[in-house]
Amino acid sequence: GAVVSQHPSWVICKSGTSVKIECRSLDFQATTMFWYRQFPKQSLMLMATSNEGSKATYEQGVEKDKFLINHASLTLSTLTVTSAHPEDSSFYICSTQGGRGRSTDTQYFGPGTRLTVL
Amino acid sequence: TQLLEQSPQFLSIQEGENLTVYCNSSSVFSSLQWYRQEPGEGPVLLVTVVTGGEVKKLKRLTFQFGDARKDSSLHITAAQPGDTGLYLCAGSSSNTGKLIFGQGTTLQVKP
Numbered sequence: 342g343a344v345v346s347q348h349p350s351w352v353i354c355k356s357g358t359s360v361k362i363e364c365r366s367l368d369f370q371a372t373t374m375f376w377y378r379q380f381p382k383q384s385l386m387l388m389a390t391s392n393e394g395s396k397a398t399y400e401q402g403v404e405k406d407k408f409l410i411n412h413a414s415l416t417l418s419t420l421t422v423t424s425a426h427p428e429d430s431s432f433y434i435c436s437t438q439g440g441r442g443r444s445t446d447t448q449y450f451g452p453g454t455r456l457t458v459l
Numbered sequence: 460t461q462l463l464e465q466s467p468q469f470l471s472i473q474e475g476e477n478l479t480v481y482c483n484s485s486s487v488f489s490s491l492q493w494y495r496q497e498p499g500e501g502p503v504l505l506v507t508v509v510t511g512g513e514v515k516k517l518k519r520l521t522f523q524f525g526d527a528r529k530d531s532s533l534h535i536t537a538a539q540p541g542d543t544g545l546y547l548c549a550g551s552s553s554n555t556g557k558l559i560f561g562q563g564t565t566l567q568v569k570p
């Protein structure tokens with residue numbers, strides 16, 4: 342069964358507005374979650390590592406003030422795309438790592454959120 | 460910087476044919492995962508390989524991890540239309556815990 346959920350599954354917004362995406366770990370307490378974005382027919386690109394109780398670690402080239410990450414609890418991380426623009430339109434996917442009975446190397450992915458900015 | 464080169468990037472074959480997807484790197488990984496992703500969905504884990512030389516089978520899919528843990532392959536026997544999708548390999552960095560993804564292989568199996 343699913344171990345990671347995301348909400349919403351899709352969102353359409355106007356340019357300049359902010360959008361919040363939630364990622365929930367369903368069956369264990371995740372101290373670390375990851376946020377990726379994916380363009381059509383391309384692979385996943387890591388945006389940031391979300392750490393419970395501390396600041397997120399962003400990959401090079403990812404604007405931390407534009408993509409706000411809050412790991413509010415051991416089961417919830419949120420990604421807020423601030424002042425969204427059409428170029429932010431993408432498929433955003435989160436993941437958790439490890440868990441009870443699972444390899445600590447392996448990541449399990451949420452179903453993704455399709456963001457379209459008009 | 461660790462990189463994973465995945466090939467081919469696109470593959471269109473007829474039902475019943477066999478195929479192999481390769482992932483190669485100059486870096487050593489602590490483990491390597493293979494995922495399958497369908498349009499509009501998140502990647503779904505197929506297998507994790509950890510030991511150099513390891514071979515794992517999942518029905519018609521055979522996964523192999525290179526002896527030096529720098530490369531891996533996915534072989535599909537008698538492909539079926541239901542195998543259509545994006546296949547992703549991802550190596551785990553023992554230093555950072557992050558996954559390094561290959562470019563992906565888009566597989567289309569025609570009936």
